[in-house]
Amino acid sequence: MTRCYQCHDHGPTKGTCPVCGRGVILRANIGPRRAGGHRPLVAGNVPKALRPWLTCKRCGLHHVRRNVVLGVGPLPADVLLVGEAPGKSEDLRGVPFVGKAGRILRAGLRQALASLEGAREPTYYITNVLACHPTDKKRGPNRAPTREETLACWPRLELTERLARPKVIVLLGEVARQACSRQWPTAIHLYHPAYIARRGGTASTEFRPFVRGLEEAFEGAREEG
Numbered sequence: 019m020t021r022c023y024q025c026h027d028h029g030p031t032k033g034t035c036p037v038c039g040r041g042v043i044l045r046a047n048i049g050p051r052r053a054g055g056h057r058p059l060v061a062g063n064v065p066k067a068l069r070p071w072l073t074c075k076r077c078g079l080h081h082v083r084r085n086v087v088l089g090v091g092p093l094p095a096d097v098l099l100v101g102e103a104p105g106k107s108e109d110l111r112g113v114p115f116v117g118k119a120g121r122i123l124r125a126g127l128r129q130a131l132a133s134l135e136g137a138r139e140p141t142y143y144i145t146n147v148l149a150c151h152p153t154d155k156k157r158g159p160n161r162a163p164t165r166e167e168t169l170a171c172w173p174r175l176e177l178t179e180r181l182a183r184p185k186v187i188v189l190l191g192e193v194a195r196q197a198c199s200r201q202w203p204t205a206i207h208l209y210h211p212a213y214i215a216r217r218g219g220t221a222s223t224e225f226r227p228f229v230r231g232l233e234e235a236f237e238g239a240r241e242e243g
């Protein structure tokens with residue numbers, strides 16, 4: 019088994035990680051992660067303009083987070099994918115979409131990219147409306163972002179969009195649609211991978227339109243380019 023040195027996802031071979039796309043090497047047999055262990059984000063891997071957000075205290079989530087989950091992928095990127103917020107696994111690892119929903123997203127991305135013809139494969143960057151895991155005792159461990167948190171984190175998302183200079187933006191799920199569709203009215207809106215996971219994953223009837231939407235995003239990015 020191999021794992022990406024940066025985002026810890028599994029990969030089939032050594033070489034460039036197909037998930038985070040940062041050109042990091044997949045290393046073999048690092049074994050299971052130690053209980054409770056996590057690799058904090060290293061500032062050197064984060065674009066300079068985004069680094070101040072690694073210590074952000076603009077909303078109350080800084081009290082409960084382990085990592086600020088800024089995003090993963092190359093910047094700039096052809097396609098910007100925006101989800102809702104980091105979950106528990108993402109909070110531990112500092113990387114978005116690493117749990118069950120992440121597996122669905124990557125399966126969709128792989129299928130969409132495989133369907134493309136031509137030489138250049140579009141690049142993509144994955145982030146969320148919030149960069150910290152929304153959780154509290156009163157409202158539960160995986161609650162939705164509040165309006166205040168969304169507004170507090172908006173400058174970070176806007177900055178990410180400016181750095182990405184994407185040709186196409188994809189909003190994953192209702193929270194991302196509500197938070198971003200006014201500012202980015204041409205964005206493509208797709209199901210959130212967590213919803214697809216609840217509906218049966220890659221075997222569900224929602225998965226095929228999800229892949230089709232990603233294909234449209236990649237095709238649109240290539241036409242723009």
Ligand code: SF4
Pocket residue numbers: 071074075076077078079080086148149150167170171174
């Ligand atoms: S969610 Fe965003 S605004 Fe709130 S502390 Fe984290 S980085 Fe800052």
